[in-house]
Amino acid sequence: xxxxSRDDIxxxxxxxxxxxxxxxIEARLKEFNDIVLYIEKLNEVPxxxxxxxxxxxxxxxxxxxxxxxxxxxxLSPEHAVRNAPQKQDSFFVVPRVFDNGxxx
Amino acid sequence: MxxxxxxxxxxxxxxLLDQKKISSVELTKLFLKEIDRREEELNAFVTVxxxxxxxxxxxxxxxxxxxxxxxxxxxxxxxxxxxxxxRDVRATASSKILGSFVSPYDSTVAHRxxxxxxxxxxxxxxxxxxxxxxxENSAFGPVRNPWNTKxxxxxxxxxxxxxxAAYEAPVALGTDTGGSIxxxxxxxxxxxxxxxxxxxxxxxxVAFASSLDQVGPMARRVDDLAILLEIIGGHxxxxxxxxxxxxxxxRNELAKPIRGLRIGYPKEYLPPQLSPEVRESFETAxxxxxxxxxxxxxxSLPHTEYAIACYYIVATAEASANxxxxxxxxxxxxxxxxxxxxxxxxRSRTEGFGPEVRRRILLGTYVLxxxxxxxxxxxxxxxxxLLRRDFDKAFEKVDVIASPTSxxxxxxxxxKSADPLEMYLSDIFTVSISLAGLPALxxxxxxxxxxxxxxxxxxxxxxxxxxxxxxxxxxxxxxxHYERMPPA
Numbered sequence: 001x002x003x004x005s006r007d008d009i010x011x012x013x014x015x016x017x018x019x020x021x022x023x024x025i026e027a028r029l030k031e032f033n034d035i036v037l038y039i040e041k042l043n044e045v046p047x048x049x050x051x052x053x054x055x056x057x058x059x060x061x062x063x064x065x066x067x068x069x070x071x072x073x074x075l076s077p078e079h080a081v082r083n084a085p086q087k088q089d090s091f092f093v094v095p096r097v098f099d100n101g102x103x104x
Numbered sequence: 105m106x107x108x109x110x111x112x113x114x115x116x117x118x119x120l121l122d123q124k125k126i127s128s129v130e131l132t133k134l135f136l137k138e139i140d141r142r143e144e145e146l147n148a149f150v151t152v153x154x155x156x157x158x159x160x161x162x163x164x165x166x167x168x169x170x171x172x173x174x175x176x177x178x179x180x181x182x183x184x185x186x187x188x189x190x191r192d193v194r195a196t197a198s199s200k201i202l203g204s205f206v207s208p209y210d211s212t213v214a215h216r217x218x219x220x221x222x223x224x225x226x227x228x229x230x231x232x233x234x235x236x237x238x239x240e241n242s243a244f245g246p247v248r249n250p251w252n253t254k255x256x257x258x259x260x261x262x263x264x265x266x267x268x269a270a271y272e273a274p275v276a277l278g279t280d281t282g283g284s285i286x287x288x289x290x291x292x293x294x295x296x297x298x299x300x301x302x303x304x305x306x307x308x309x310v311a312f313a314s315s316l317d318q319v320g321p322m323a324r325r326v327d328d329l330a331i332l333l334e335i336i337g338g339h340x341x342x343x344x345x346x347x348x349x350x351x352x353x354x355r356n357e358l359a360k361p362i363r364g365l366r367i368g369y370p371k372e373y374l375p376p377q378l379s380p381e382v383r384e385s386f387e388t389a390x391x392x393x394x395x396x397x398x399x400x401x402x403x404s405l406p407h408t409e410y411a412i413a414c415y416y417i418v419a420t421a422e423a424s425a426n427x428x429x430x431x432x433x434x435x436x437x438x439x440x441x442x443x444x445x446x447x448x449x450x451r452s453r454t455e456g457f458g459p460e461v462r463r464r465i466l467l468g469t470y471v472l473x474x475x476x477x478x479x480x481x482x483x484x485x486x487x488x489x490l491l492r493r494d495f496d497k498a499f500e501k502v503d504v505i506a507s508p509t510s511x512x513x514x515x516x517x518x519x520k521s522a523d524p525l526e527m528y529l530s531d532i533f534t535v536s537i538s539l540a541g542l543p544a545l546x547x548x549x550x551x552x553x554x555x556x557x558x559x560x561x562x563x564x565x566x567x568x569x570x571x572x573x574x575x576x577x578x579x580x581x582x583x584x585h586y587e588r589m590p591p592a
Contacts, residue, residue, distance in 0.1 A: 018466065019495070044410075050489050050490060052489060055315060057541065083435040
């Protein structure tokens with residue numbers, strides 16, 4: 001196995017919107033490599049012609065059941081925003097989304 | 105807790121309530137008092153809902169007094185793992201990231217228990233987002249094992265297991281994704297059931313791995329598992345993965361004999377390095393079942409050695425998707441002082457999630473990422489098919505598969521936290537079952553010389569909870585391990 005590098009793990013962290021601090025990165029990288037090495041054990045198993053199992057339930061056999069197209073009561077907008085860290089009326093307040101979300 | 109009540113199961117409590125020997129309010133107060141007395145030491149609860157519980161108890165007493173029909177659980181307290189939503193009660197998933205989130209709605213399982221008249225004592229501590237096998241990953245501190253408070257209760261449903269073991273609650277709900285009901289039940293000397301995938305609705309349950317998660321009952325007595333399963337289980341329109349297979353009548357099956365039942369034990373689950381005490385208690389359990397008329401034979405589950413790798417790819421991949429919603433925007437704690445949207449996401453998530461959760465999100469993101477998806481996630485789902493086929497083949501020869509629930513009894517707090525991989529390997533007996541979607545339970549089967557509990561795992565065919573519950577019920581009646589309780 002090729003050990004993953006700092007750049008690899010930092011790329012994954014970026015995808016997951018997590019930060020790994022400079023002081024942690026050696027330890028996190030070592031753990032990450034140990035675990036990835038372990039899961040590569042699966043390469044020993046021949047799986048040609050084997051169908052993947054994404055679903056073990058009955059939904060897999062008959063397809064996903066669809067709900068009737070009828071409106072039913074749900075959470076009111078006011079109720080739905082009750083736990084928002086920042087809200088206005090029944091809207092969530094968020095930092096600017098435009099400009100890629102990276103601009104201040 | 106009075107000695108007349110301590111340790112009693114649902115049927116006994118029902119009888120006391122119906123015969124007016126105790127009221128629901130009095131009973132609830134006894135449990136609340138016990139929680140108060142033990143909590144500093146055990147830390148099994150994140151939130152205790154005393155006022156709500158007493159109000160529900162009063163309502164139950166009105167029903168009982170007026171002679172209205174009651175269910176098996178009317179007026180009886182229950183504890184609920186803090187990944188299962190209860191309306192108007194704080195839900196934390198044992199994480200900091202949810203801040204002071206109060207659930208605006210009931211999960212289906214809470215709704216059904218509420219309608220049946222259960223009394224909610226509170227929300228139990230667990231590993232954060234149900235990720236862990238020791239309840240040491242909670243943002244609210246570890247839970248301690250009532251049998252020895254220097255030891256872990258197991259995880260991730262450690263709080264529920266410890267609460268029942270210490271009799272802070274007679275029954276509880278847990279969730280099981282890779283063993284999180286069964287293993288803490290074993291380590292705490294109580295019984296717990298992971299139903300067949302799709303048996304119990306996941307609506308209102310904080311998702312960890314959507315193709316694996318199941319809510320299940322935990323209790324002191326096998327009969328209580330059957331009672332609770334019938335109340336919480338069954339089809340739910342709100343969960344498209346929930347099954348229409350009927351759930352009524354399971355409890356009636358428990359009294360039927362097990363003569364002629366074919367039990368298989370997988371040779372891969374008894375490796376030479378297995379702890380001698382675990383092996384001995386397991387072999388003794390098999391002999392007990394033989395004496396009760398079952399036949400016992402060795403079987404093989406040849407792909408067992410790949411189960412952990414498979415699980416930690418599938419579960420973490422699904423977790424990375426499910427936990428993407430915790431972003432500091434709609435219902436989580438938001439990091440202070442972030443000046444852009446991206447910074448809000450990164451800081452809220454990095455500050456809000458604990459180390460094990462972050463570890464699993466990273467792994468899960470990696471195995472799904474472009475260039476790696478086929479090598480890891482797709483490969484793992486194919487191995488999953490092979491694991492499932494192992495079980496299908498085995499069930500052609502036997503009706504129940506038996507194994508130890510955990511390769512070790514409870515271990516000391518802090519003794520395994522240095523190496524995450526070592527912790528993952530301790531899930532070896534439970535993860536295959538989750539990947540295959542089968543029902544499985546743990547029932548107490550003895551104690552180590554150090555008085556730590558051990559559990560027997562019984563695995564059934566899809567939707568055949570009745571057979572494993574029946575087997576466990578007979579086993580429990582003969583061995584009566586439930587009579588032994590930890591120091592009060």
